[in-house]
Amino acid sequence: MDAHRQAYKEEAYELLAELETSLLELEEAPDDFDLINRVFRAMHTIKGSGAMFGFDDIAAFTHEVETVFDLVRNGGMAVTTELVNLTLSSRDLIKGLLDASDGGEPVAATDLAEVVARLKRLVPAPKIGSPLPAGPAAEPAAVADAGKVVPVTYRLRFVPVPEVTVNGTNPLLLLGELRELGKCRIVAQMANVLLLDALNPECCYIFWDVILTTDRGIDAIKDVFIFIEDDCELKIDVIDDGGALDTDADYKKLGIILTERGDLSLAEMDEILSRQKRFGELLVENNVVPPEKVESALVEQQHVKEVRKERQAQENASSIRVPADKLDLLVNLVGELVTVQARLSQTAAGKADPVLVTIAEEVERLTNELRDTALNIRMLPIGTTFSKFKRLVRDLSAELGKDIELTTAGAETELDKTVIEKLNDPLVHLIRNSLDHGIEAPEARLAAGKPRQGTVHLAAVHSGDSVLITITDDGAGLDKEAIRAKGIERGIIPANAELSDKEIFGLIFAPGFSTAKTVTSVSGRGVGMDVVKKAIEALRGTIDLASERGKGTVITIKLPLTLAIIESLLVKIGVDSFVIPLSIVEECVELTRDDLKNAHGRNLANVRDQIVPYVPLRERFRIAGETPEIEQIVITRVHDSRIGFVVDHVVGEHQTVIKSLGKMYKDVNGLSGATILGDGSVALILDIPRLVRDVELEQLTN
Amino acid sequence: MEGLIIEQRQGEQADRLFLDVSGELTICFVGEFREALLDGLEKATEITVNVEHVSAVDLTGLQLLCSAHRTASARDKTFGIVGRQNRIFAEAERLAGFSRHVGCVKDVGKTCIWTGGNE
Numbered sequence: 001m002d003a004h005r006q007a008y009k010e011e012a013y014e015l016l017a018e019l020e021t022s023l024l025e026l027e028e029a030p031d032d033f034d035l036i037n038r039v040f041r042a043m044h045t046i047k048g049s050g051a052m053f054g055f056d057d058i059a060a061f062t063h064e065v066e067t068v069f070d071l072v073r074n075g076g077m078a079v080t081t082e083l084v085n086l087t088l089s090s091r092d093l094i095k096g097l098l099d100a101s102d103g104g105e106p107v108a109a110t111d112l113a114e115v116v117a118r119l120k121r122l123v124p125a126p127k128i129g130s131p132l133p134a135g136p137a138a139e140p141a142a143v144a145d146a147g148k149v150v151p152v153t154y155r156l157r158f159v160p161v162p163e164v165t166v167n168g169t170n171p172l173l174l175l176g177e178l179r180e181l182g183k184c185r186i187v188a189q190m191a192n193v194l195l196l197d198a199l200n201p202e203c204c205y206i207f208w209d210v211i212l213t214t215d216r217g218i219d220a221i222k223d224v225f226i227f228i229e230d231d232c233e234l235k236i237d238v239i240d241d242g243g244a245l246d247t248d249a250d251y252k253k254l255g256i257i258l259t260e261r262g263d264l265s266l267a268e269m270d271e272i273l274s275r276q277k278r279f280g281e282l283l284v285e286n287n288v289v290p291p292e293k294v295e296s297a298l299v300e301q302q303h304v305k306e307v308r309k310e311r312q313a314q315e316n317a318s319s320i321r322v323p324a325d326k327l328d329l330l331v332n333l334v335g336e337l338v339t340v341q342a343r344l345s346q347t348a349a350g351k352a353d354p355v356l357v358t359i360a361e362e363v364e365r366l367t368n369e370l371r372d373t374a375l376n377i378r379m380l381p382i383g384t385t386f387s388k389f390k391r392l393v394r395d396l397s398a399e400l401g402k403d404i405e406l407t408t409a410g411a412e413t414e415l416d417k418t419v420i421e422k423l424n425d426p427l428v429h430l431i432r433n434s435l436d437h438g439i440e441a442p443e444a445r446l447a448a449g450k451p452r453q454g455t456v457h458l459a460a461v462h463s464g465d466s467v468l469i470t471i472t473d474d475g476a477g478l479d480k481e482a483i484r485a486k487g488i489e490r491g492i493i494p495a496n497a498e499l500s501d502k503e504i505f506g507l508i509f510a511p512g513f514s515t516a517k518t519v520t521s522v523s524g525r526g527v528g529m530d531v532v533k534k535a536i537e538a539l540r541g542t543i544d545l546a547s548e549r550g551k552g553t554v555i556t557i558k559l560p561l562t563l564a565i566i567e568s569l570l571v572k573i574g575v576d577s578f579v580i581p582l583s584i585v586e587e588c589v590e591l592t593r594d595d596l597k598n599a600h601g602r603n604l605a606n607v608r609d610q611i612v613p614y615v616p617l618r619e620r621f622r623i624a625g626e627t628p629e630i631e632q633i634v635i636t637r638v639h640d641s642r643i644g645f646v647v648d649h650v651v652g653e654h655q656t657v658i659k660s661l662g663k664m665y666k667d668v669n670g671l672s673g674a675t676i677l678g679d680g681s682v683a684l685i686l687d688i689p690r691l692v693r694d695v696e697l698e699q700l701t702n
Numbered sequence: 703m704e705g706l707i708i709e710q711r712q713g714e715q716a717d718r719l720f721l722d723v724s725g726e727l728t729i730c731f732v733g734e735f736r737e738a739l740l741d742g743l744e745k746a747t748e749i750t751v752n753v754e755h756v757s758a759v760d761l762t763g764l765q766l767l768c769s770a771h772r773t774a775s776a777r778d779k780t781f782g783i784v785g786r787q788n789r790i791f792a793e794a795e796r797l798a799g800f801s802r803h804v805g806c807v808k809d810v811g812k813t814c815i816w817t818g819g820n821e
Contacts, residue, residue, distance in 0.1 A: 176797055
């Protein structure tokens with residue numbers, strides 16, 4: 001039972017997310033019947049399965065909300081902002097109840113009662129003499145629990161009066177319209193066509209049997225015939241409801257069962273079967289049913305069979321639910337395998353045994369495929385996070401008295417599940433900042449000649465092995481002078497420092513920096529940006545900011561696709577190995593003793609007439625021993641500037657399975673993890689952005 | 703409007719008649735076509751309508767051909783169509799749901815003009 005309860009909870013959380021998205025969309029399009037249905041279905045399912053798995057409080061509360069939405073669905077009540085607000089609060093309460101069942105904070109019964117009371121107040125009193133409009137005679141199309149409209153198969157018999165053609169209607173056009181609704185088979189019934197002598201050639205003696213599979217609903221079908229309603233008889237039956245009530249009636253035929261049991265041989269069965277005629281043939285032979293009617297029925301049989309087969313194929317191709325920790329375990333195992341495989345390849349190369357080398361190569365190919373597949377399984381579209389922010393923006397803009405719209409793009413962009421989870425908080429911070437500090441109050445916007453409504457645009461896009469997430473607002477932009485002054489005041493920069501725009505904007509990521517004059521509940525406590533930056537860097541990502549006074553601000557976050565395995569560059573200093581993420585490496589150049597002499601003690605290299613500062617890692621990590629005659633500078637790009645790192649040797653590219661360093665080393669700066677090399681030794685992963693920042697800070701304070 | 707042109711052509715055997723139809727086989731001209739068919743059925747025992755050069759056909763045109771086939775069957779005569787591959791004709795036949803595997807109850811000689819080419 002516990003497993004079922006857990007499954008229910010998982011489903012319920014998903015439904016709540018769906019409910020929230022639907023409600024927000026509904027607010028924009030209050031007349032959208034499909035959306036109203038989606039909201040209703042989500043609540044209906046939460047209620048129904050809630051009661052089944054013992055979540056009686058959830059079932060009871062959801063029932064009240066659902067009742068109100070049933071009224072909306074039947075046209076008894078309009079969708080208003082108030083209703084959406086209350087339903088959103090209800091959604092939060094249901095979530096609270098779910099959380100509470102996991103040991104979360106219990107939800108106060110008074111809160112529940114209040115929402116119910118307010119919802120009830122919204123319900124209009126029934127007008128005397130005008131009964132509530134009944135719901136549509138039939139569902140427009142079956143709506144599955146997920147809120148998705150599924151195609152339904154209808155059988156139509158369309159019998160026009162003979163004069164229909166004389167009156168100017170072209171039945172072929174109507175049939176053409178039907179074909180546009182979905183998969184359609186049309187059989188003309190010609191039984192009533194008269195002989196030439198009696199025939200009025202301008203009249204229509206034909207009627208039609210149509211089998212139509214459509215997701216547009218019965219009303220769409222009726223609409224086709226709307227202009228000749230009086231000129232025809234129309235009968236519409238549902239012959240396949242899209243699987244909502246599938247109780248697969250097709251079981252094996254008797255003959256098959258008997259042959260499977262060995263009670264009947266195939267030859268015997270065939271012999272017996274050949275004695276009997278097909279049912280249709282018998283009907284026709286005995287003049288019970290005319291052949292064209294049998295044919296029409298056969299067409300129907302064939303059509304529904306095909307529709308069911310297609311649907312089954314789709315269902316088979318659908319997904320299964322797997323707990324996330326099983327996936328994590330899989331990825332971990334694949335990581336181990338990659339490490340072992342590297343060892344195998346290395347060993348094989350050393351032994352010079354062609355058989356072993358072939359096997360090692362094969363294992364390498366398979367491991368790579370397995371790695372890609374395993375990592376791919378964990379990829380999720382970032383859209384789920386995006387939809388959460390719609391609610392955030394809606395609620396916050398109301399709180400701040402601003403009119404702000406959140407637009408999104410690239411919701412389908414996929415990122416590793418763990419990255420998406422860890423991205424949530426930084427994004428919330430950044431969006432809050434944009435809403436609070438970025439976008440001006442409506443009056444100020446109008447005065448500045450901008451539209452009253454401010455826009456925050458959240459976009460995600462793939463770029464090589466990274467994903468770029470941008471948050472763009474059309475607000476006031478950053479005040480460079482204010483930031484500079486604050487930086488000096490806080491002692492982050494010296495009073496006479498000459499800083500580029502980029503450097504000035506970079507200051508807001510410094511710890512304890514806030515230019516907000518007032519502290520609101522939304523932001524302005526000065527704990528935001530440095531925390532955000534740390535979180536992004538913990539994801540091996542970078543954050544950049546560009547702003548134009550009066551025009552707005554663009555924040556760009558660059559993230560690696562996955563956290564588990566990265567392509568990197570393996571380097572050596574003495575006997576120690578280090579890896580640098582390949583995504584930020586630009587090039588490697590030599591550093592000779594002569595170069596060092598010419599630089600007169602400054603850590604600057606001349607690369608094709610450009611000065612590149614570098615960090616001698618041997619010195620920084622205090623590794624003893626002699627440097628080789630010719631060292632290597634690995635030049636990286638961090639926050640748009642080129643910085644070199646001096647190492648003894650560059651070994652080459654390396655598949656790095658990232659291992660965390662553990663709690664003991666959590667305060668070690670400049671290292672973000674470790675990896676195991678093919679020979680079993682450990683290489684440390686350099687946290688390049690962190691190293692750069694530390695060096696920069698040291699220089700500023702010196 | 704280009705109208706409907708019906709050309710009668712005697713076959714090699716005297717009782718065989720070809721009707722080459724071109725132009726619009728639509729409600730405006732079906733009356734005319736009906737007369738031509740009745741006339742043909744009087745004259746010959748085997749009638750073939752060629753629809754290869756039909757430029758438009760509607761339900762009444764298709765229905766008339768069906769009626770002609772029935773009439774011929776009732777009179778123990780043979781009726782057939784050629785030129786059904788004409789794109790316009792084939793499309794109208796498909797749209798109207800005329801194509802089928804077996805003929806109707808009146809198709810005793812199994813000569814239904816709409817069989818073959820069901821979807």
